[in-house]
Amino acid sequence: MRIILVHPAGSNWMPGKKDISATANRMAPLGLLSIAAYLAREGHEVFVQDCLGPRAVPGAGANAARILEMAPDLVGVSATTSGFLDGYDLAVRIRAASPRTRIVFGGVHVSALGAALLEQFPDIDFLCMGEGELTLAELAAGQPPEKITGLIWRDGGGVVVNPPREAIPDMDSLPFPAYEKLAGFPRGYNLPLFSYIDTPGATMTTSRGCPYQCSYCDRSVFKRGYRWNSAGYVYDHMQYLRDRFGVRHITVYDDLFTARRDRIARLCDLLTQKPLGVRFNCAVRVGHADDDLLRMLRDAGALQLSVGIETGDHDLMRTHKPGVDVEDARDTVRRIQAAGLRVKGLFMMGLPGETAASIRRTSDFVLSLGLDDMNMSKFTPFPGAPVWPTIHQEGAFDPDWRQMNCLNFVFVPNGIDSKETLDQLYNTHVKRFYSDPAWRKRFRGRIWEHRRSIAYALKHLPAFLSAKKSFEPAEKRT
Structure with missing residues (x-):
């Protein structure tokens, strides 16, 4: 499966002032990179779109266009609270241009608020609660949604909350994060x-x-x-x-x-x-x-x-x-x-x-x-x-x-x-x-x-x- 994992730009500074947060300290999205490495090890074709990266294009439209150019089967968005709405803006554009592409959101904001987000934001297909490596791997492998722990999903007109996923017990079983999937790494990440x-x-x-x-x-x-x-x-x-x-x-x-x-x-x-x-x-x-x-x-x-x-x-x-x-x-x-x-x-x-x-x-x-x-x-x-x-x-x-x-x-x-x-x-x-x-x-x-x-x-x-x-x-x- 072709998968694109997205780190949305979000709002990282003060309203009305030029955002210099990435200039002062641009950090690699480590959670996404860990998921990317795990999915790649499972045999999937994985890309990372860091909308805050050193070679990122400005604006939701341009970032959505880049994502769509790669014709993804699955798009995963990891968002903080301040980045969620920018991530959803991307989801709306992707859904309009490619209805078949499945869209899953994860991250701390999603894990905190849960099912209510699917009710409020119709262009999201799935929510990944907690750690994402195993949940996304099972989703990408074609497991039926009802069998994937840690997943919240749509079933007809309703929202289904699956049981939570147990934490990965052996941290050493995870591959190193896929830093190589970041354009401009490491010099562009300061x-x-x-x-x-x-x-x-x-x-x-x-x-x-x-x-x-x-x-x-x-x-x-x-x-x-x-x-x-x-x-x-x-x-x-x-x-x-x-x-x-x-x-x-x-x-x-x-x-x-x-x-x-x-x-x-x-x-x-x-x-x-x-x-x-x-x-x-x-x-x-x-x-x-x-x-x-x-x-x-x-x-x-x-x-x-x-x-x-x-x-x-x-x-x-x-x-x-x-x-x-x-x-x-x-x-x-x-x-x-x-x-x-x-x-x-x-x-x-x-x-x-x-x-x-x-x-x-x-x-x-x-x-x-x-x-x-x-x-x-x-x-x-x-x-x-x-x-x-x-x-x-x-x-x-x-x-x-x-x-x-x-x-x-x-x-x-x-x-x-x-x-x-x-x-x-x-x-x-x-x-x-x-x-x-x-x-x-x-x-x-x-x-x-x-x-x-x-x-x-x-x-x-x-x-x-x-x-x-x-x-x-x-x-x-x-």
């Missing part, structure tokens, strides 16, 4: 600026699921279990990226990369005994990063560790990230840097219960940590997150799917008087971090290490200057 020393870069995942339940996190696809690739598989995956594509820096996008200490110890041992000449970044959770493990990561080639902290307010931390304490987070940052590693703090503004005072406490906390880098996302309530059922009681919520991308405030907590105030607080405190003399001194000390990022930034200077204006306090913009 890691965040100043997060690497050498290029080209690539991304990978080595586990699925998370046993924790933060209030803002949607676990609709991989649920709360935790499964992982073995250390040997991860090492081979890294070696494959180096040998096949020349990759020199890898960012591991696991929520809980270090949760299985024995696995990471073995991986670090492999990377130390048989170095690949590849640096890597990963995330650690507070409580899963002891000093010996940090030293092992450093010796194995780790450069930067991200830590999900979210807030510097004790009450908000207790509510939204149970099991993590503000002072424990401070200790984790200190120990990461003491081990000779960079640390990036991940924060979130606008959580339910947030006030101007709690935002100030977080801003003060951020500066006190002496971080090497920081990311402040805008809290976005997603349908599968624990906070979703009560979100309308917590503040004003505008469920505009296109803007639900963590880059726009669609929710204003009761403790903030308006979205304009929240935007102003965000701009002020993000700028405060990057204006801090201590941070600037650390940055200047790494100018040589940052040379490739600086060259990239200069190449795209107009776009980055435009983005910088988005973080100027509102009263200074006219």
